[in-house]
Amino acid sequence: MSELEVRQLRYFVAVAEELHFGRAAERLGMAQPPLSRAIRDLERHLGVRLLERTTRQVALTPAGEVFLHDARTALDAVTAAARRARHAGQPTPSLRVALKADFDAGLLPRILAAFQREDAALPVELLLGGRGDQVPALHDGRADIALLPTPFDNHDLDVEPLLTEPRLLALAADDPLAARSSLCLADLAGRSLPDGTPADRDGRPPTTARTQNGREQSPSPPRGRVVEAQPTPLDLAKIFNLIELGSIIMFLPVSVASRHRRLGIAYRNVGDLPPTTLVLAWPQDSRSPAVAAFVRAATAVAKAAQADAQTDQDQTDQEAPQRAMM
Amino acid sequence: MSELEVRQLRYFVAVAEELHFGRAAERLGMAQPPLSRAIRDLERHLGVRLLERTTRQVALTPAGEVFLHDARTALDAVTAAARRARHAGQPTPSLRVALKADFDAGLLPRILAAFQREDAALPVELLLGGRGDQVPALHDGRADIALLPTPFDNHDLDVEPLLTEPRLLALAADDPLAARSSLCLADLAGRSLPDGTPADRDGRPPTTARTQNGREQSPSPPRGRVVEAQPTPLDLAKIFNLIELGSIIMFLPVSVASRHRRLGIAYRNVGDLPPTTLVLAWPQDSRSPAVAAFVRAATAVAKAAQADAQTDQDQTDQEAPQRAMM
């Protein structure tokens, strides 16, 4: 029983995703026959049939399904090993923080400042990726820690909640729904969110094949060196354009909404829309003191911010107890 | 940037563990020169120095340390993928449950029975491994779910507590400590546990290189097909012999202790010894309905058992409120 090789995993994943030997071979930059042979050898090696194939159709067997899943995580693990080693070998290692621009509840500057006061502080590198890219970035070693809102797929991650805040519905000001006095999720059936999921099914998008898109610029960085990660296919500016046009709607944490007030867009309360929690997430096996220091700094800042918000809220309540939301 | 290969990871891990190219090459079943070259190529590929070597000494760089860790988990991930695929391809797949013999708080028969009544039930295969082998078995795909007592290293695992029970100190009946009216952890300084750790530092043993020992038989299986996993270097029988001889002491959950009352061994309460919790653990990314069914069955059984124990305890308290422990 020699040993499985990474190349075989890559080949299998390609075929399993394409369900077509020719296209998979093309994607892998090789010819089709050696790919067929490689898959055959892999199956022989495992003693298990992974793909059911006729000359016209390729399908995954049950064993193939589980192997696809495990092969993906194994591939992630080896690329993560490579990336983290490369990063750790840098003369001045940095802490790479993945987040989606603006989705920091305004805490980021304070967190970064508090972190820099920690003993284990390092230069911070911000990876501004699209929503849903933070978790893969942690898994494949591009990032050391991530700041992101629930819900998300937290497999294999340690998590520390920072603060919970309600979300608002962002929609075109002239949308009929904007005139309603109260809304609930059921009213949004048929509307679509920026990622294409229907609005009445608020969760993470189905995990399809990971796409890799082109480059794109991103709004102003709060601080630190900024690197474009897997760039957002739709950045917030474009999303707001689409919202204004009425073609999509979106749920936004109040902290994000309050930064993007503009004509043509209305924010509305949705009764049964669950709140979101901004959390820190990092690989469970992280032994990095810098990550620990960042978590310490961030939780301290969040705690303070939450206390401030509470007193603010109290004051607001006193001044205008029943003021309607926007 | 071609791609890291499993072979390179195996090589590096061997060298990093041996800190000696010759021995590592021997362990890998190859000559030393190609190993040296492979490591050099790996470092060149990563652009990072992993090992600091003179002609007389080999040491890990900081980057090497992190890469060693990640390489191990990556290797685990690929062997897990292979094993799980092989297992999923079996004509009659089974649910492989890892546990240490006797450390089931007596729940196992009932859990297995309840599980068999579940819709998603499968034949159960018990892997009776040594303490500390359950977690690796989950990670490398030998087991689908594990039953084990806290504390343990729960990296990358989902966990469901079943029941918490106090632990007793097992020691030789003629041990001076056995005559003491009360004990605390500090009294045990200098004593050693079966795994070699000092008794006053109750945690998991340091993760050294994984050893693979010889075969060995194991006590009567409760049910289902039984397979010897990584066999216990010291099974409970031998451990009790050593305890009787006074050379070691051990902490045992009351459920285990009550099954192994024998002359020559005394059980004593230790005031500040934290209790242990029997938990189920399984890979976080498991999508197996059988695992879910097992968790359901086990939690139900544990809940019932805890309720029973509570009423028993109440009765016992009524009958003999101040009865001394053993």
Next chain:
DNA sequence: GCTCACTCATATCCGCACGGTATCAATCCG
């Protein structure tokens, strides 16, 4: 129903990368 197009499998060849042997170079020890 025959044919064509499509797609996966087989056959054969080739180049290279991995591993082996021989040897060198550097460091530690007596």
Next chain:
DNA sequence: CGGATTGATACCGTGCGGATATGAGTGAGC
């Protein structure tokens, strides 16, 4: 200073991965 130990270098052969050419089975169209 010499022998022993240990990692690095040089060189060579072979096995494996990849390419090209071709076969075979299947669904679609006329």
